[in-house]
Every structure is written in structure tokens, then in C-alpha cells.
Amino acid sequence: xxxxxxxxxxxxxxxxxxxxxxxxxxxxxxxxxxxxxxxxxxxxxxxxxxxxxxxxxxxxxxxxxxxxxxxxxxxxxxxxxxxxxxxxxxxxxxxxxxxxxxxxxxxxxxxxxxxxxxxxxxxxxxxxxxxxxxxxxxxxxxxxxxxxxxxxxxxxxxxxxxxxxxxxxxxxxxxxxxxxxxxxxxxxxxxxxxxxxxxxxxxxxxxxxxxxxxxxxxxxxxxxxxxxxxxxxxxxxxxxxxxxxxxxxxxxxxxxxxxxxxxxxxxxxxxxxxxxxxxxxxxxxxxxxxxxxxxxxxxxxxxxxxxxxxxxxxxxxxxxxxxxxxxxxxxxxxxxxxxxxxxxxxxxxxxxxxxxxxxxxxxxxxxxxxxxxxxxxxxxxxxxxxxxxxxxxxxxxxxxxxxxxxxxxxxxxxxxxxxxxxxxxxxxxxxxxxxxxxxxxxxxxxxxxxxx
Amino acid sequence: xxxxxxxxxxxxxxxxxxxxxxxxxxxxxxxxxxxxxxxxxxxxxxxxxxxxxxxxxxxxxxxxxxxxxxxxxxxxxxxxxxxxxxxxxxxxxxxxxxxxxxxxxxxxxxxxxxxxxxxxxxxxxxxxxxxxxxxxxxxxxxxxxxxxxxxxxxxxxxxxxxxxxxxxxxxxxxxxxxxxxxxxxxxxxxxxxxxxxxxxxxxxxxxxxxxxxxxxxxxxxxxxxxxxxxxxxxxxxxxxxxxxxxxxxxxxxxxxxxxxxxxxxxxxxxxxxxxxxxxxxxxxxxxxxxxxxxxxxxxxxxxxxxxxxxxxxxxxxxxxxxxxxxxxxxxxxxxxxxxxxxxxxxxxxxxxxxxxxxxxxxxxxxxxxxxxxxxxxxxxxxxxxxxxxxxxxxxxxxxxxxxxxxxxxxxxxxxxxxxxxxxxxxxxxxxxxxxxxxxxxxxxxxxxxxxxxxxxxxxxxxxxxxxxxxxxxxxxxxxxxxxxxxxxxxxxxxxxx
Numbered sequence: 001x002x003x004x005x006x007x008x009x010x011x012x013x014x015x016x017x018x019x020x021x022x023x024x025x026x027x028x029x030x031x032x033x034x035x036x037x038x039x040x041x042x043x044x045x046x047x048x049x050x051x052x053x054x055x056x057x058x059x060x061x062x063x064x065x066x067x068x069x070x071x072x073x074x075x076x077x078x079x080x081x082x083x084x085x086x087x088x089x090x091x092x093x094x095x096x097x098x099x100x101x102x103x104x105x106x107x108x109x110x111x112x113x114x115x116x117x118x119x120x121x122x123x124x125x126x127x128x129x130x131x132x133x134x135x136x137x138x139x140x141x142x143x144x145x146x147x148x149x150x151x152x153x154x155x156x157x158x159x160x161x162x163x164x165x166x167x168x169x170x171x172x173x174x175x176x177x178x179x180x181x182x183x184x185x186x187x188x189x190x191x192x193x194x195x196x197x198x199x200x201x202x203x204x205x206x207x208x209x210x211x212x213x214x215x216x217x218x219x220x221x222x223x224x225x226x227x228x229x230x231x232x233x234x235x236x237x238x239x240x241x242x243x244x245x246x247x248x249x250x251x252x253x254x255x256x257x258x259x260x261x262x263x264x265x266x267x268x269x270x271x272x273x274x275x276x277x278x279x280x281x282x283x284x285x286x287x288x289x290x291x292x293x294x295x296x297x298x299x300x301x302x303x304x305x306x307x308x309x310x311x312x313x314x315x316x317x318x319x320x321x322x323x324x325x326x327x328x329x330x331x332x333x334x335x336x337x338x339x340x341x342x343x344x345x346x347x348x349x350x351x352x353x354x355x356x357x358x359x360x361x362x363x364x365x366x367x368x369x370x371x372x373x374x375x376x377x378x379x380x381x382x383x384x385x386x387x388x389x390x391x392x393x394x395x396x397x398x399x400x401x402x403x404x405x406x407x408x409x410x411x412x413x414x415x416x417x418x419x420x421x422x423x424x425x426x427x428x429x430x431x432x433x434x435x436x437x438x439x440x441x442x443x444x445x446x447x448x449x450x451x452x
Numbered sequence: 453x454x455x456x457x458x459x460x461x462x463x464x465x466x467x468x469x470x471x472x473x474x475x476x477x478x479x480x481x482x483x484x485x486x487x488x489x490x491x492x493x494x495x496x497x498x499x500x501x502x503x504x505x506x507x508x509x510x511x512x513x514x515x516x517x518x519x520x521x522x523x524x525x526x527x528x529x530x531x532x533x534x535x536x537x538x539x540x541x542x543x544x545x546x547x548x549x550x551x552x553x554x555x556x557x558x559x560x561x562x563x564x565x566x567x568x569x570x571x572x573x574x575x576x577x578x579x580x581x582x583x584x585x586x587x588x589x590x591x592x593x594x595x596x597x598x599x600x601x602x603x604x605x606x607x608x609x610x611x612x613x614x615x616x617x618x619x620x621x622x623x624x625x626x627x628x629x630x631x632x633x634x635x636x637x638x639x640x641x642x643x644x645x646x647x648x649x650x651x652x653x654x655x656x657x658x659x660x661x662x663x664x665x666x667x668x669x670x671x672x673x674x675x676x677x678x679x680x681x682x683x684x685x686x687x688x689x690x691x692x693x694x695x696x697x698x699x700x701x702x703x704x705x706x707x708x709x710x711x712x713x714x715x716x717x718x719x720x721x722x723x724x725x726x727x728x729x730x731x732x733x734x735x736x737x738x739x740x741x742x743x744x745x746x747x748x749x750x751x752x753x754x755x756x757x758x759x760x761x762x763x764x765x766x767x768x769x770x771x772x773x774x775x776x777x778x779x780x781x782x783x784x785x786x787x788x789x790x791x792x793x794x795x796x797x798x799x800x801x802x803x804x805x806x807x808x809x810x811x812x813x814x815x816x817x818x819x820x821x822x823x824x825x826x827x828x829x830x831x832x833x834x835x836x837x838x839x840x841x842x843x844x845x846x847x848x849x850x851x852x853x854x855x856x857x858x859x860x861x862x863x864x865x866x867x868x869x870x871x872x873x874x875x876x877x878x879x880x881x882x883x884x885x886x887x888x889x890x891x892x893x894x895x896x897x898x899x900x901x902x903x904x905x906x907x908x909x910x911x912x913x914x915x916x917x918x919x920x921x922x923x924x925x926x927x928x929x930x931x932x933x934x935x936x937x938x939x940x941x942x943x944x945x946x947x948x949x
Contacts, residue, residue: 320809321802328799331788338747338785339799339853340771398790 027392027407027440034411038418039161046160047131050080054087056155057128062095064151069125072117072150073102074110074137081130088128100124111140127152162421170300174291174368176413177302178203179380180406182361183387184313185354187405190388191317192330192350193397194256198245199358199384201267202238203377206362208271210234211280211372219282227287235359241267242355246348264381271374281371291367302364309357314402326350331398386433387412390440411436466491468505469664471657473607473638478629479667480641480653483682484872488662489642493609496640497529498522528600529609534592538585543567545584546599570598574628590621597628608632609640614648615870618732619900619934626652644870645899646675660684683874691905692877694884698908699723701759702892703775703861705744708753713739715916717753721861721892726883728907728925729896731937736916737896738780741863744894745777746770757861771800776859778850780866780896786850787838793849794820794834801856823852828878844875851882862886863894868902880906900930912936 048056065071071092075081085102092099100122103113117124127150129137134154141152162168182199189196213230214222222230241263248259293301317323328336329346337343361380366372391408393400415436419429466488473479481489494500496507498516507514509525516522519529536545543563551558552566567580576594584592593613600608610629614622629639629652643649649656649670656673658665658681665681679690703721708714714736721727731737742748744755746764755762757773764770767777779785787796797820798811805815820834829848831841838846847867854862864883868876883906887893897903903910910922912933920936922928 319811319813321806321811322809324795324798324802324811327791327795328788331790332784334785335779335788336799338745338767338777338779340766340768341799342766342768394790398788 026443027390027404027411031407031411031414034414034418035163038163038414038421042162042164042418042421043159044162045157046162046165047157048155049130050083051087053084053130053155054091057088057153058091058095060156061092061097061126061128061153064153065097065126067096068098070098070100070122072100072114072124072127074114074127074129074133075102075104076130076133077104077106077109081133084130097125107136107140110136111143114140124150126150129154131155131157163418168417168421170294170303172410172413172417173303173306174300175417176409177300177306178361178365178368178377179383179387179412180409181306181309181364182354182358182380183384183391183405183409184309184402185350185357186384187388187391187393187400187402188313188317188326188350189256189354190330190385190393190395191326191397191400192347193333193395194249194330194347194350195260195385195395196242196245196351196354196358197257197260197381198241198263198267199354199361200377200380200382201264201271202241202355202358203362203365203380204271204374205241205267205274206234206238206359207366207372207376208275208280208374209237209372210363210366211283212274214284214287215280215282220284222284224286227284231363234363235356238359238362239352239356242352242358243348245355246351249351250344250347268374275372275374277374279371279373279375283366283370283372285370288367288370291364291369302368305360305364309360310402310406317402322346322349327398383412386437389437389444392440392444394444408440466495466502467661467663469659469662471640471664472667473640475606475638476633476636477654478633478639478641478652480643480649480656480670481659482643482646482649482656482678483659483665484874487659487682487872489659490611491662492659493529493611493640493642496522496609497527523603523605526604526606527609528603528605528607530593530596530600530611530613532612532615534596536584536592536595539583541581541583542578542587542591542595542598543580545595546570546580546602548599550603566602567598570601573601574598574631576624576628588621589616590618590624593617593625594628597632601632605637607638607640609642611642612644612870613641614643614645616733618734620732620938622648644872646678647901649678650675658682679873682872690877691902692880692884693906694888695908696724696888698725699890702757703744703894704756704759706754706756708740708743708755709751710739710743710748711751713916714743714750717913717916717918719911719918721894723890723892724887726887726893726895726906726908728903728910729894729913730898730900730903730910730933731913731919733898735913735937737913738865739916740913741777741865741894741896744770744861744863745775747777771857771859774858774860775863776854776857776861777863778847778854778865778867780869782843782846782850782870787846789837789839791838792835793829793831793838793841796838797823797849797853797856800853804856819856820852823855827852827855827882842872844871847871847875847879851879855886859891861892861894863896865896866898867895868897868899900933903933904928904930914939 047053061071073085073088075085081104085104089099089102100117101113103110103117127137127141129152131154134152137152141150186196186199210230213233214227217226217230245260245263248254249256290301290305295301296304317326325336325341325346328339328341329343333343362376365376387409388400388405389395389408390411391401391404391406393404412433415433416429419432424432469488469492471492481492483489491500495502498519498521501517514525516525537548540548546567547558547563552562553559564580571578571594574594574597576591578587578591578594584595587595597608613625617625626648629641633639641649641652653670655667655669656678657667658678660682699722701720702723705717705719708717717740729737729740739748743750746767746769755764762773783789788799794816798816802811805812805819817834823829824831824834827848829852830845838849841849867879871879883893883895895903895906904925907925910925910928910933911918912920912922914937919939922932
């Protein structure tokens with residue numbers, strides 16, 4: 001007899017937890033399958049670039065060239081190659097070699113540089129270059145006799161899915177971060193059986209207001225304090241707009257769909273009035289810190305912000321009284337009221353949160369694009385709602401998970417990115433995305449029917 | 453003979469149930485919630501298909517693939533929730549799907565005449581052109597029956613037909629049933645209300661846990677025996693009333709008014725007292741309860757708790773002051789159906805175990821576990837969705853909720869509606885316990901035996917006013933209450949007539 005490792009009640013509890021997990025986050029499985037699919041179809045030969053390329057080349061070089069030799073670095077004249085050259089030179093010095101060059105530029109430039117090096121009469125042990133540049137260098141080398149026998153070394157290539165390259169994943173995250181942040185507020189709103197159509201317009205309003213204020217406080221010369229103040233004011237304004245929506249919905253019992261449809265028009269109109277219909281881009285370079293910077297373990301700052309917001313919202317919805325009230329109000333407003341819950345306060349709260357997060361989304365967008373324009377966020381409300389619905393939140397209210405929404409947002413991003421990588425044109429992408437939304441809703445319905 | 457026979461040995465959720473119905477017979481089906489009555493009806497109506505067993509109609513074996521086929525065969529079911537389109541007229545509803553049409557156009561005159569005939573046959577007056585929305589519940593029920601008859605139904609199944617009817621309407625319905633019976637229509641009558649079963653049934657079929665316990669003729673069957681068969685054990689008595697010392701006034705109400713529904717109501721509720729409040733549907737009982745709970749604003753009047761005036765602007769204020777309301781409609785006003793039993797239990801009580809807005813789930817689980825044990829709530833785990841519990845267990849979750857709230861004044865609105873006999877008994881014991889602990893209890897109920905059996909004192913409402921008080925409950929009768937419930941003027945007429 002084998003020893004029993006776990007008692008039966010324990011095992012059923014684990015099974016229960018597993019099945020609970022999949023019923024809550026079954027979409028996670030879909031996301032993983034999508035990632036796997038795109039990883040497989042984008043598997044191809046990869047050329048390392050920049051510092052990675054220098055590192056890869058250094059390994060090969062130390063094995064083949066005796067220490068102390070001079071290594072000539074030849075590159076094209078671009079930013080990536082300059083990073084490569086600098087990293088390689090530093091690495092060579094550390095390993096006891098003498099870096100020469102770097103020589104860079106067009107084939108003509110390179111030829112002149114190579115001839116100049118040859119004329120100096122220094123022995124060159126090896127020429128290091130990128131794969132893109134290798135053919136040109138080999139060609140030129142034959143024309144300069146003293147270098148004809150010198151080995152040309154390039155970083156080794158490797159097979160890896162384009163989809164899973166670090167820069168692509170960062171790209172996916174940056175593309176979805178605005179929608180994902182706003183979807184947190186939308187999830188709360190939809191759990192109360194409401195909807196907020198104004199979030200797309202609030203992106204534009206927030207971006208425009210922030211850009212306008214920065215422009216007024218010095219434009220490209222504005223300081224950090226001014227940028228922070230302008231952004232905070234824009235976010236707060238969007239919070240006030242959410243407060244207004246919540247007030248109209250609770251005080252006058254206007255259906256959320258209609259109330260926020262009106263607010264959507266108002267906010268969009270305001271964005272156009274403030275910006276006079278133009279893009280405002282008199283913004284300091286430092287403003288892109290949030291949208292393009294990556295300070296923590298090379299994670300983009302906006303993604304870190306998104307993770308913090310999701311963590312906070314998840315705790316709010318699962319661990320606090322307010323979260324419990326949000327579910328209760330959405331599940332049965334009258335029962336919630338008769339349980340002593342301040343239903344109106346809860347509803348106003350979720351619309352304020354939705355407004356604030358839409359405002360924050362607008363700031364991220366403005367930071368990514370280093371400008372504010374009234375055209376930002378067009379149709380974003382639909383992507384946000386799609387992320388929430390794909391994430392398993394019921395439009396009838398009372399049911400839904402914050403982390404489900406994160407998964408929903410990433411499903412949208414991965415499908416879009418994957419289709420871009422595999423060359424699906426954008427019109428077709430829309431059709432596919434539409435079917436994905438319908439599929440998610442159908443899956444949810446089937447799951448519920450199966451349970452009953 | 454027009455005999456109809458059906459038997460279903462070994463149906464899923466029905467363990468070898470056997471049912472025989474003769475033409476012109478009323479068969480009552482009784483049993484606790486979950487006994488399999490609904491499954492049985494749905495099988496009969498073609499909603500479910502039996503896994504095994506046979507059905508015979510007029511001696512011919514039949515099998516229905518859909519409700520439509522069952523309807524074609526002459527079987528009509530009137531569910532608790534009617535299948536009527538509110539915006540359409542009574543006539544249009546009756547002939548929906550089988551219009552009396554000429555050249556594809558419904559023949560209104562023919563339909564109207566036939567609808568009139570059907571209504572006359574049932575001795576009711578309903579305008580065939582009135583929209584169903586404007587009809588009373590009882591009238592809508594008649595429209596449903598007329599629809600069944602216009603389809604040529606020979607077997608009528610009625611599921612809890614009297615749950616929302618007033619006593620007068622119940623009598624009229626029972627008269628209609630007797631008429632239909634005379635016309636040779638077989639009727640299966642499902643009800644929790646044993647008085648009606650005794651009033652109308654020829655035979656009574658008892659079900660328990662999906663099994664057919666017995667089918668007996670009504671003659672020679674008594675109430676206690678029937679309850680024992682339903683519950684599967686004997687109950688000492690149906691109403692375990694305990695008497696306690698009644699203390700000082702706790703809740704005093706003076707001149708409470710909400711125009712149109714509650715007029716100038718004054719009452720006093722004492723510690724340890726169970727005050728029964730009854731009346732016809734629409735008399736203003738639930739509306740009064742909502743005023744006392746702050747759920748609706750009052751236009752005039754004063755509420756005092758322990759002598760201090762109370763200003764109730766919301767249920768939140770009432771809960772803070774120590775008043776609880778167990779609502780009449782569990783699903784619409786009490787429960788959040790998609791949440792778990794535990795979350796429903798916790799809703800008004802989160803402040804008991806939260807700190808700075810964070811819920812201490814350990815404490816919450818422990819509290820709920822305590823009530824699961826003491827109230828014998830049957831559930832597979834605390835996080836089970838409350839929707840999936842039986843009516844009795846849902847009610848217990850709500851009772852646990854308000855026990856935890858630890859209110860001094862507890863208002864029960866129809867605490868045993870739609871609940872099986874066993875759970876009813878447990879709820880009565882609980883009411884006793886609360887009274888013994890010095891709580892003041894207002895028990896609203898339409899079931900007169902319950903009001904008489906459980907109250908220390910009874911108030912009767914009629915058209916928004918308190919129409920009478922009965923202090924000597926031990927010697928009061930249902931007739932006495934009914935006379936008060938229909939109003940003094942009616943009563944005077946009756947005496948004269």
C-alpha cells in the first residue's frame with residue numbers, strides 16, 4: 001500500500017479550490033493558450049541588438065581571439081549600434097582587449113575608416129560588427145589588403161518567438177495600460193449594474209487639461225512641480241465629472257447609460273473647447289517619465305502604476321466593507337438598502353473612482369505621447385467595457401472580479417499584438433475582436449447555465 | 453369512463469412516483485419544499501422528460517417532447533408566476549398563439565364572445581379588452597384558467613394558486629375549481645395551505661424526498677396525520693406557543709400616516725410580546741412595517757423607542773436604533789441572490805467584525821458557523837450561493853442576519869410564507885426564544901391559524917387603518933378576525949343581512 005499523503009477531505013478541498021479558481025479565472029487559461037499560440041507562430045531567427053548583442057559577441061570573441069589583441073568595432077550609424085559599440089568597447093577593455101574604433105557610417109565612411117586603420121599599421125586581431133552590417137564589412141575587408149585575413153565576428157543569432165521578446169511584451173503592456181487602468185473603475189461600475197460611457201471622453205479631457213495647464217505654467221520649461229500639479233488637477237476634474245454622473249444617476253434616477261452618454265458628449269466638447277481642437281504639445285521632455293520610463297527592474301513605470309492600482313482595487317473588492325457593499329448594491333439594490341447600506345453613497349463612489357481612473361488614464365496617454373489632444377480616447381470606452389466583460393463581469397451586476405478584468409484587458413492586447421505580428425490587417429482585427437467579445441459573453445452564459 | 457392514468461416509476465429526483473387522476477377529480481399534492489412536487493409537474497407538462505416510467509393518457513401511452521405537445525394533449529399548467537403579457541388585453545392573452553383568425557386576421561368579435569363565455573362559465577366579470585396589467589392577481593389567474601380552457605385542457609395543474617390571494621379571492625377560486633370539476637376536468641392542486649386542501653380535494657397525495665408516500669381519500673384524513681406524513685415525524689403541536697412575562701412598552705407609534713396606504717396608525721409593542729398583525733392583502737400591513745423600519749418616509753405621526761422619539765430617515769437609522777425587518781419577499785427585498793450565504797448573512801452586520809473598513813473574515817466565518825449550527829441551516833459550505841438554497845434555508849440565513857444584528861424590536865413580515873412545515877416549526881420556536889429574551893416582536897401574517905397560534909395580542913388592519921384589536925387570543929376565532937379584516941361597515945352589513 002502506498003502511504004496516503006493527504007486525507008480525502010483535504011483533497012476535495014483542493015479540488016474545490018482548483019475548480020473555484022477556474023470558474024473565477026477560466027479566462028486566464030484562454031490568455032495562456034493565446035500566448036502559447038502566438039509564441040509558436042512567431043518563432044523565428046532572432047538577432048540580438050544593442051547591449052544584448054555586445055554581450056553575446058563578447059562570449060564568442062574571448063573564445064576565439066587571444067587576450068590582449070586589438071579589436072576593431074565597425075557599426076552602422078544608429079542609436080542601437082552605438083549602444084552596441086559602447087557596451088562592447090567597455091566589455092573588451094574589462095576582458096583585457098584593446099578596442100579600436102568604433103568606426104561607423106555608410107559603406108563609404110566605413111571604407112575610409114578601415115583604410116585609415118590599416119594605414120596606421122597596427123595589427124588588428126578581429127573585426128566586431130552586427131549581423132546587419134556583416135556583409136558590408138566582409139565586402140570592404142577584401143578591398144583593404146592588410147585586413148583581408150582578419151576574422152569578422154558577429155553576435156550569434158538564436159531561435160526565439162518574436163511575440164515573447166522582452167521589447168514586444170513591454171509593447172503589449174504599454175498598449176493596454178491605459179485601457180487596463182480605466183477598466184478597474186469600469187468593473188466596479190458594472191458590478192453595481194451600471195455603465196460609464198464617459199471614460200473615453202475623460203481621457204481626452206484629462207490629457208488636454210493637463211497639457212493646457214503645463215503650457216500655461218511655462219510650456220517646455222515647466223518644472224516637475226508644475227507638471228505634477230497640472231496632472232493632479234486634470235485627474236481631480238475627471239473625478240468631479242464622475243461625481244456629477246453619480247449625482248445625476250442617484251438623485252434623479254436617470255439610467256446610467258443615458259446619464260453617462262450625456263456626460264460623454266459634455267466632456268468631449270469641453271476637451272475640444274479648451275484645446276481649440278488642436279493638439280497641445282508644449283510639454284517638457286521630462287513629462288514622458290510616466291508613459292515611457294522604466295525605473296523598477298526595467299518594468300515600465302505605467303505598468304508598475306497599473307499593477308499597484310489592480311492590487312489596491314482587488315483588496316478593496318475582496319477585503320473591505322465597501323467592496324462587499326458594491327457587490328450587494330449591484331446584486332439587489334433594495335435588499336442592500338434594507339440592510340442599512342447607503343446605496344446612493346456607494347453608487348456615487350464607484351462613478352467618482354471611474355472618473356478618477358479615466359483621468360489617470362488620460363495622464364498616462366498624454367505622457368506616452370508627450371501631448372494632449374481632444375481626439376485621445378476615441379471609442380476607448382468600448383474597449384474598456386470589452387475588457388471587463390471578457391474578464392467575466394456580468395452586465396446585470398452583482399458579479400465580477402477585478403483580476404478577471406486584468407486578464408480580459410490582456411486578452412484584448414495579446415490578440416491585437418499577435419495579429420499585428422502575424423500581419424493581419426486592422427480591419428480584420430476589428431472583426432476578430434468583435435467575435436472574441438461575443439464569445440466571452442456566450443462562454444459566461446454557458447458556464448452559468450451549466451452550474452444551474 | 454374518461455380515466456387518465458400516469459405513473460412514473462424511477463424518475464430522476466422522483467423515485468418511482470405513481471399518480472392517477474380521474475376525470476372530474478381534484479387531487480391535492482402536498483409535501484415539503486424539495487419533496488419533488490415541482491419536478492413531478494414539470495414532467496407532466498413536458499418540461500422534463502422522465503428517465504424511466506410510463507405515462508398513460510386515456511389508456512394510451514404518451515410521451516411529451518415539449519410543453520407544447522403536452523398542451524396539445526390537453527394538459528395545462530398554471531404556475532405561480534403567470535405566463536401573461538401585461539401590455540396585452542385579457543382576450544389577446546387568452547388566444548395568444550391560437551388566435552381565432554379569419555384570413556390570417558384575428559377575429560376580435562369571435563374571440564371576445566368566446567372570452568365572455570369562458571368568464572361567465574367561471575362566474576366572474578372581467579372586461580376581455582382590459583389590459584392584463586390593470587387586472588388584480590386573482591383576475592389574472594382567471595385569465596390563465598380561461599386560456600387553458602380555450603386550448604381544450606382536460607387536465608389542469610395549479611401550483612400554489614392561492615399564495616398571493618386574499619381570503620375572499622381564495623373562496624372564489626375554490627368555487628371555480630368545483631365548477632370545472634363538475635365539467636369533467638381533472639385538477640391537480642398543489643398547496644402548502646392545508647385548509648384549502650381539505651376544502652377542495654377528493655384525494656390527497658403526499659410526497660417526501662422525491663418519493664410517493666401515500667395517496668388517501670380526504671374523508672377520514674386529519675390535519676395532524678397529514679403533517680406527520682409530510683414531515684416524516686410527529687410534531688407535538690403545530691404552534692408551540694410559549695407565554696412570557698410581558699414588560700414595559702418598547703415601541704410606541706402615534707398617528708403614523710403615509711397618505712394612501714397607512715392612515716393614522718397607533719400601536720404599542722411591549723418587551724417580550726408577540727404582536728400579531730393581520731388583514732387582507734393591500735390593507736397596509738407591509739407598508740406599516742416599512743414605515744417602522746424607515747424604508748419609506750412617513751407623512752405624519754410619531755415613533756418612540758423606549759420613550760424617546762425616533763426620526764427614521766432610512767433603514768440604516770432603524771438598524772442603528774435596534775429595529776430589524778425580515779421582509780415579506782425574500783428574493784426581491786431580502787437576499788442578494790448571487791452572493792454567498794455568508795455574505796448575505798453579514799450584510800447589515802459588517803461593522804461587528806470590521807476594523808477601519810477591512811473585514812475580518814475569520815470572525816465572520818466563526819459568527820456564521822455559530823448560526824448554521826444553532827438554526828440548523830442546511831448548506832454544503834458557507835460560500836454556497838444563496839440562490840441554490842431551499843426557501844426554508846434562505847429564510848434561516850435571513851433570520852441569522854437579523855439575530856446577529858441583535859435588534860430589540862423585530863418585525864417579521866410573513867415569516868413562514870413558502871416554507872415547509874418542518875422549517876415553519878423551527879421559526880416558531882425561534883420567535884418564542886426571542887420573546888423570552890425580552891425582544892418586542894411584530895409578526896405580520898396572512899395565515900390566520902398562525903396569527904392565532906403564535907400571538908399574545910392581535911391587531912387587524914383594513915384599508916390602511918387599524919380596524920380592531922384582539923387581546924383574548926385564546927378565545928378568538930378566524931371569523932372574528934376576518935370580520936375585522938373586511939372592515940366594520942361590511943361587518944355591519946353582514947349582521948343586518
